Amino acid sequence: MTGPCDPSSSRPPESGDARATLPLVTLDEPERLRADAARNRTLLLEAASRLMAGCGATNLTMESVAAAAGVGKGTVFRRFGDRTGLLIALMDHREGLLQAAFLSGPPPMGPGAPAVERLHAFGPAVIRHEREHHELILASRADPLRTYAVPATRLRVSHVAMLLRQAHVAGHPELLAHTLLGSIDAALVRHLTTDRGMSIEQLDQGWHDLVSRLGARP
Amino acid sequence: MTGPCDPSSSRPPESGDARATLPLVTLDEPERLRADAARNRTLLLEAASRLMAGCGATNLTMESVAAAAGVGKGTVFRRFGDRTGLLIALMDHREGLLQAAFLSGPPPMGPGAPAVERLHAFGPAVIRHEREHHELILASRADPLRTYAVPATRLRVSHVAMLLRQAHVAGHPELLAHTLLGSIDAALVRHLTTDRGMSIEQLDQGWHDLVSRLGARP
DNA sequence: CGAGCAAGCGGACCGGAGTCCGTTTAACTT
DNA sequence: AAGTTAAACGGACTCCGGTCCGCTTGCTCG
Structure with a gap:
């Protein structure tokens, strides 16, 4: 019997970015990726964009994006963190x-x-x-x-x-x-x-x- | 083989309130409830509030609220629509x-x-x-x-x-x-x-x- | 060039949100 | 008081987001 909440993985509420105190103009994060990772990132964004055009953003599931890009589901999460992260990346790209x-x-x-x-x-x-x-x-x-x-x-x-x-x-x-x-x-x-x-x-x-x-x- | 999106339950994006065009001051919605429903509503809000005090709002699950109030999970959804609806009701109450x-x-x-x-x-x-x-x-x-x-x-x-x-x-x-x-x-x-x-x-x-x-x- | 290894990969797995539908019950009718 | 009905109930079920961990692979350094 565990505590009433969920003692496992005491997540310090995600906390966003540690470098939030930097001057606001620091927007660069090149984030060196391995060749395959970079390729998959592009594949995933394209697949997501394509799927979103067909169905709504609400109908976009992580699994379908993974499948459409021909990679595993874990890869999507590794790259974008979570569903919101993927959507943000997509949106950011269009700006x-x-x-x-x-x-x-x-x-x-x-x-x-x-x-x-x-x-x-x-x-x-x-x-x-x-x-x-x-x-x-x-x-x-x-x-x-x-x-x-x-x-x-x-x-x-x-x-x-x-x-x-x-x-x-x-x-x-x-x-x-x-x-x-x-x-x-x-x-x-x-x-x-x-x-x-x-x-x-x-x-x-x-x-x-x-x-x-x-x-x-x- | 179904369509690419999800043909089942073509949800017209929830649409919120039909009476959104009424003058902004119309805030009343008495919403006559049956006696048992009203009682359960209160029980649920109290249970949710209690659970939230103990753990965070993030750790609040619909099932735990239902259990703590001694009702079934379906009842929570019937009353509040979804998780967000429950949280909104809770917040609204505290205003x-x-x-x-x-x-x-x-x-x-x-x-x-x-x-x-x-x-x-x-x-x-x-x-x-x-x-x-x-x-x-x-x-x-x-x-x-x-x-x-x-x-x-x-x-x-x-x-x-x-x-x-x-x-x-x-x-x-x-x-x-x-x-x-x-x-x-x-x-x-x-x-x-x-x-x-x-x-x-x-x-x-x-x-x-x-x-x-x-x-x-x- | 080959070995070491950190980074990337993938899919089985888990937990919780939301749905469905057969059963129960409060409220109104006569 | 008994009948009728629409609402409420509950829990099994589905689906999806997110995690885990053993396997693979691109880089780097000797």
Whole structure:
């Protein structure tokens, strides 16, 4: 007879990343993989993407992904940790274009335009990107805390915080960045448009309004 | 050989509540229960609460709750739908005090104070309440979209939106309410304090700052 | 080039969420 | 009070996420 909870494997709640205290911009993790592992990783992501296109993200099972990639189930877990990890990797992979656009694309989103203009351009782009991939994004949110460890999220936050600093906006840049991003969160956008009848244009309007008010000097 | 996805039980993604288009203040759902069902519901909530106190929310299994309440497993699912539903019910139940405080408690949170003051008082109270129950709150967030159907969430949103209207704040009240509430979301607060070294006082400060800036007339 | 070994692999296995359906029972009807 | 019915009950069953551990294989160093 064991204790009432489950004494085996006292898991220190997963704890995410130890290097969370590093500056937010440290987003690189090359993670040297052995040749076969790297190949299988790609195979798995492709298989998952293919399966997800056919059925929903909800119907994606780890076993089917493994089978479709021609590897064992254990391999999927070894590579991605768990189901959420796989979904996050998949989602993260699809952010490439958006990231390129605001990191190094042409103005007004990319560098070259004044910070406030870049901020204004950022919101609508994110809203549209998230609408396009909402299923995957929502599915990858099973653990709310893990969101903050997702590279794409961290990059957005540090990017917006940087723009806020450049625009000399008063207040705590990181907190403000989270607040701004929260107003165009995928789940919220989905709720407001689907259940509450708001239009994308109203959301754009709300974003511009918010940026303007925060940026305004008293 | 079946289709590639899973043709059985084509579940129309759960769809939450059909009455989501009703005015946000409609929060009542008396839900007449048969005597035995009502009794078992209480037994189950008590059992779950007791078990959760002993072990974490993560270690709470539906079967153990059923056993501790002396009912069958099927009964738990019939009553609460799924695990998330049980956790939401549990969490919702614990919001009573906070809700009483901002709905009918003494000023500055309760009625009697000017709307802007009530807004200022609201944030810190929520932050503290969420810190106290973060485990349950976070655990009940498995499905990000369902959050907006949780009575406690809807009540907060409609309350803040009302205060914003009363304070004659420009902009879309509901969107602004979500934005404000997003800045003190349980997961965000947890992240900022645990991983990013912010203090509760800084978060309070951020809240007051935000409310002030939104409330300020140009 | 060959040996050592850490990393990768895979599939049997386990536990818990969610379903199903035959049985029981509270509430209402006459 | 007995009959009727819709709701509630319970536990066997299925399916999937996650673990475990013995086997294999790509790298590295002598």
